[in-house]
Amino acid sequence: MTHSSIMVDVGKWPIFTLLSPQEIASIRKACVFGTSANEAIYITHNDEVFVFGLNCSNCLGTGDNQSTIVPKKLEALCGKKISSLSYGSGPHVVLCTEDGEVYAWGHNGYSQLGNGTTNQGITPVQVCTNLLIKKVVEVACGSHHSMALSFDGDLYAWGYNNCGQVGSGSTANQPTPRRVSNCLQGKMVVGIACGQTSSMAVVNNGEVYGWGYNGNGQLGLGNNGNQLTPCRVAALHGVCILQIACGYAHTLALTDEGLLYAWGANTYGQLGTGNKSNQLSPVQIMMEKERVVEIAACHSAHTSAAKTQSGQVYMWGQCRGQSVIFPHLTHFACTDDVFACFATPAVMWRLLSVGLLDLATSYCENRLKKLCQHIIKRGITVENAFSLLSAAVRYDAEDLEEFCFKFCVNHLTEVTQTTAFWQMDGPLLKEFIAKASKCGAFKN
Incomplete structure (x- = not known):
C-alpha cells in the first residue's frame, strides 16, 4: 500500500465559493447535498456545526424555511463529533456521532426520520427508538428510507418501504428503526449502502446481501424481482467483499484482493462494462490490472469512481452529462474530486474529512480495524x-x-x-x- 498524502480542497464544490477564506480554513469535515447540490453542512476544528445554502424542504435544520448564504450554526449538534452522515433526495439528513448517537431532520412524509411521525423535521432531533442502547457507527439513506449500523454489527432500517427497502418482509412503511434480521440474523454487518429504493449490506465473512427495488438488477441476484427481505448475492460466492457502494440504481463491490464488481442500471455506462446494458448479476470490471483500494458511488448520481493502489483515480458513468462507458483515468488525487467536478448534481459521496488524508483514512478507523480482522479470518x-x-x-x-x-x-x-x-x-x-x-x- 503506497503511503500518499493528499490535500482535499472543498473549493472544488461551487457552493463553497460563498464562504470567506477564514470560514474555509476553519472546516474539518463537510458534506454537500440536495437535489441541485445547493445545500451544505460543515464541522469546524472546534466541533461547531454550520449549514448554508438553499433551504429546499426545510432541509438545513435551522428551524425555519429560509435560505441562507451566510452559514448558520446548528447548536443542537455543536460539540457532538459527527462521524458519519448521509442524505436522501426527499431531502432528509441522518448522521451519527462518535458516541454512537443518531440525529435526523428534513422531509418526513414516509417516517424516514424514524421518530414515529410524518411531521417535517425542521431541526436535528435524536433518533431514540431502538437505537438508544446501540452505538451506531455508520448511517446510510436512500431517497426516502434510512439505515443505521451499530458497532456490534446490527443493522436497523426505517422509512419508505414501497419496494421492501426496509427489509421487514412487507411493503408497509416503517415509522421507527427496526432491526433487519431474516438472513442477517446472527451475522455481523460491517458495511451498508443505499440506492434510491434499495439497500445493501456486507457481513464480516465477505458475503453481500441486497433487498428492496430490483427493477434494474441493482441487487445482483440474477433477476429483476423486488426483495422484501435481505437476499444473499450468490454470484459473489468465493470472493470476500470489503466495501459496497450504491449509485441511483447500480451497485459496486470491492474484494479483499482489490477486484471490482458492478451490476444494475447502466444507462450512462455507470457499470464501466463498455456498453449500456443493465447487468442482473455482478460483472468484474478491469482496471488496468491494478489493485483497487476504494470505490465511490452516490445514490443521487449515476457516476462511479475508483482509486487504485498506485493512487490513480478512474471515473465512469454520467460525467457532466456525457456517458463514459469504460473507466477513464483522471488526473485527480482522490475519488471525491470526481464528484466535485463531474457528478450531476455535484454532491459529496461521503462526509469528507478536509486536510491531509492518507490512503487508509479513506475508511473510518473502526471500520478499517474490523475489516482488517475480517481479511485475516479469510486467510x-x-x-x-x-x-x-x-x-x-x-x-x-x-x-x-x-x-x-x-x-x-x-x-x-x-x-x-x-x-x-x-x-x-x-x-x-x-x-x-x-x-x-x-x-x-x-x-x-
Whole structure:
C-alpha cells in the first residue's frame, strides 16, 4: 500500500465559493447535498456545526424555511463529533456521532426520520427508538428510507418501504428503526449502502446481501424481482467483499484482493462494462490490472469512481452529462474530486474529512480495524502480510500487529521478496528487522 498524502480542497464544490477564506480554513469535515447540490453542512476544528445554502424542504435544520448564504450554526449538534452522515433526495439528513448517537431532520412524509411521525423535521432531533442502547457507527439513506449500523454489527432500517427497502418482509412503511434480521440474523454487518429504493449490506465473512427495488438488477441476484427481505448475492460466492457502494440504481463491490464488481442500471455506462446494458448479476470490471483500494458511488448520481493502489483515480458513468462507458483515468488525487467536478448534481459521496488524508483514512478507523480482522479470518497471505502489518501499526491495532508480525517472521523468505515489503517506509522496515532479529529470525 503506497503511503500518499493528499490535500482535499472543498473549493472544488461551487457552493463553497460563498464562504470567506477564514470560514474555509476553519472546516474539518463537510458534506454537500440536495437535489441541485445547493445545500451544505460543515464541522469546524472546534466541533461547531454550520449549514448554508438553499433551504429546499426545510432541509438545513435551522428551524425555519429560509435560505441562507451566510452559514448558520446548528447548536443542537455543536460539540457532538459527527462521524458519519448521509442524505436522501426527499431531502432528509441522518448522521451519527462518535458516541454512537443518531440525529435526523428534513422531509418526513414516509417516517424516514424514524421518530414515529410524518411531521417535517425542521431541526436535528435524536433518533431514540431502538437505537438508544446501540452505538451506531455508520448511517446510510436512500431517497426516502434510512439505515443505521451499530458497532456490534446490527443493522436497523426505517422509512419508505414501497419496494421492501426496509427489509421487514412487507411493503408497509416503517415509522421507527427496526432491526433487519431474516438472513442477517446472527451475522455481523460491517458495511451498508443505499440506492434510491434499495439497500445493501456486507457481513464480516465477505458475503453481500441486497433487498428492496430490483427493477434494474441493482441487487445482483440474477433477476429483476423486488426483495422484501435481505437476499444473499450468490454470484459473489468465493470472493470476500470489503466495501459496497450504491449509485441511483447500480451497485459496486470491492474484494479483499482489490477486484471490482458492478451490476444494475447502466444507462450512462455507470457499470464501466463498455456498453449500456443493465447487468442482473455482478460483472468484474478491469482496471488496468491494478489493485483497487476504494470505490465511490452516490445514490443521487449515476457516476462511479475508483482509486487504485498506485493512487490513480478512474471515473465512469454520467460525467457532466456525457456517458463514459469504460473507466477513464483522471488526473485527480482522490475519488471525491470526481464528484466535485463531474457528478450531476455535484454532491459529496461521503462526509469528507478536509486536510491531509492518507490512503487508509479513506475508511473510518473502526471500520478499517474490523475489516482488517475480517481479511485475516479469510486467510493472511505472503503477498498481503506486510501491507496488513503496516496498516495495523498505523492504526494501533496491537493484536493485529502481533498476528501479522508472527506470520511475516514465519514466512520471512517469501515475504521479503514481495513488492509490499520493499515499498514500505524506512522506519517501519528497520523496526521490523530489529524486532525480527530479537526473535531469532536471522540465526543460522
